[in-house]
Amino acid sequence: MEPKWLTWAKEIQALAQAGLAYSRDVYDQERFQRLREISKEIVAGHTDIPYVKLTDLFTNETGYQTPKVDIRAVVLEKGKLLLVQEKSDGKWALPGGWGDVGLTPGEVAAKETLEEAGLRVKPVRMLAVYDTVQHDHPPMPYHVYKLFIQCELLNGRPTGGLETSRAEFFNEDRLPPLSPGRNTQKQIFQLFKDAADPDAPCRFD
Incomplete structure (x- = not known):
């Protein structure tokens, strides 16, 4: 908190x-x-x-203030989860970033995965909508909602991008150091389970 x-x-x-x-x-x-x-x-x-x-x-906006939206792609392939290494802190996260005006959440997830991991994916379902204040993220000046969207791998080879050094698939029991501002370990463990279960509900808050 x-x-x-x-x-x-x-x-x-x-x-x-x-x-x-x-x-x-x-x-x-x-x-x-x-x-x-x-x-x-x-x-x-x-x-x-x-x-x-x-x-x-912190005070750069006008009008009625609303939470910012961070969108993350969840790509599970053969039991392994796609993560990218962030150049900013050297740690690992699900590919993603701020929502873009003019794009749907699914389109943002696909775009970010291509830009950060070199992979083309198809968004298939929403796994979770989390409020960062309710999770173990470090303090941040914005109030942020995080959208985790499961994506199906289409093609491509894992590579780095402009803001990422590398992209790799990881087993649940061999995770690299995570970037807690982007995703917490508890969230990653839950996403492993929900992405593998087609009947898992969309989690929120």
């Missing part, structure tokens, strides 16, 4: 953003802007993120 200070900071930021979007009173606008500044001060005081950078990272 994320620390309480981060939960409060994100809630203050969301309320301030909505207020700035919908309030027409100049004095209320000033109050909401100050709340937004306070939310940045809270995050800056508890992390190594520079205060100036938080303007782009």
